[in-house]
Amino acid sequence: MTSLPSLPTPKKLGLVIDLDVCVGCHACVISCKEWNTGGYGAALSDQDPYGADVSGTFLNRIHTFEVVPEGGQVIGEAGEARIVHFPKSCLHCEDAPCVTVCPTGASYKRAEDGIVLVDESKCIGCGLCAWSCAYGAREMDLAAGVMKKCTLCVDRIYNETLKEVDRVPSCVRTCPANARHFGDLGDASSEVSRMVAERGGYDLMPEQGTRPTNKYLPPRPRKPLAASAGSAVLAENTHDAKGFFAWLDGMLDRI
Amino acid sequence: MHPAFSIIVFTTLSGLGYGLAAVLGLGLLDASTLSVKLAHIGALAMIAAGLLASTLHLGNPQRAWRALSQWRSSWLSREGVMAIASFVPLTVTAWFAIVEGRHLAVAGLAGTLMCGATVYCTAMIYGSLRSIQAWNTGLTPLCYLLFAAAGGFLLASVAGYSSGSRGPVCAAIAILFVVAAWICKQKWWTRLRTLAPFSTPESATGLGHIGHVRLFERPHVNENYLTREMGFKVARKHALKLSRLAILSGGLAPVLLLLVAILAGGSAAVPAAVLAVFCYALGLVVERWLFFAEARHAVMTYYEG
Ligand code: SF4
């Protein structure tokens, strides 16, 4: 059924991604692909894998952005540009347009926990759901001809054959910087909800009206580069030189 | 958006086919004549060919029947259901025209309405997508409907002139619809070209409070499904040139040719009307190509500076 659940789902499972912490190592990209190519549904194929024009299906990708403050082209004048690594996978939206556009019923949102999935045995590979997702979270697998997307590692999080510590999404388990967190965003007392409340977690593209479940934590304010540059500036400046260095300074000036 | 050949062929052909079928359903033309019988067959053939072309871009076409199940929420599913349902009145009308040489008013009118509904559903597949701001307007279905009607009356004027009755009426109505369609399309283009982007790199990343956001590195060096499918760009100057070409070929030329047909009449009318149809179809293909090529998908805010 591609109608969305009529009631709010009791659980809202999703990810909280900390942009302050992500170092852009792409470990979650690889672990996601590794887990999911052998798990839920068809394998995640690559095209021309050893050639010059390699490309493939990924459920999680890391973009990198540069943020330049207003008037901040000159270092130290108005803060400075900073680099933000930006992981992006399906946000398991509450008003998921990818679900309602699907003509076959292959795309659905689970009523119990809000996870958005594709039943690949029903998918005709029309691609309309990928068109409807503003976030680019869905990619057609060119070998299988079916739509692939983040499953929130549904085959891990409820999997009792795994050790408790492993019952989280592969990307969360792998992240060496602990930038990805998994939990129930519908429960205000959960760790992820508290994190969102404390750090001001936000939605991507709120104007699209999709009401994403996943939240992003903003980079923390940073001490301007100029403020830490004291010692570097001192090297050019000999006012405070004492003793031997004052004598050397004087001698060198005279030469 | 990537202008896929199969989708352009599908929307153009099925639009012309539904337009012609809808006009035939009105019963303006003499159903006992050979050219009107042929027109019925032609309309059904164009619709069928268009629908077949639309299955060419599916990853798993053998399951296409499943697309009929989700009409409650999906415009694509509604379109599939309407396309199949409308075959019933259309084949009944065609049967009576071809075999018995008479027009069946009830089935005809039902067919006309259902043709309109099918074209509307097709247009709403695109028009309902928020992620593609250029399409997300009521002007999109209006353009599709007007283009279908214009194409229908153009083809009907060929049938009318060659059957020797009602050619000029169809040609006159065709002129009205052609003009209306291109005025609507011009409005659509003006909207597209003056649009302030709905989603920006700042809203896409939520980093606008720090400053101006610019892409530094894409996730991967090479293209991927998203950039190939949604990253198609056509240079603005070419888009402008092509849209003028579309108006000349699909608007001005057919109007002039139909005027020649109306005023000159006689043996000049049929070739003039046929030529008008060809010019119109060419203009329509260019218009459909631009419809995709010019539309920017919101996901590109994550892929372009
Ligand atoms: S991020 Fe995209 S694919 Fe995921 S639920 Fe939202 S609209 Fe659907």
Ligand code: SF4
């Ligand atoms: S590609 Fe598959 S999941 Fe997506 S809309 Fe088409 S049938 Fe549904």
Ligand code: SF4
């Ligand atoms: S939750 Fe699983 S499927 Fe989704 S991005 Fe993480 S590893 Fe990939």
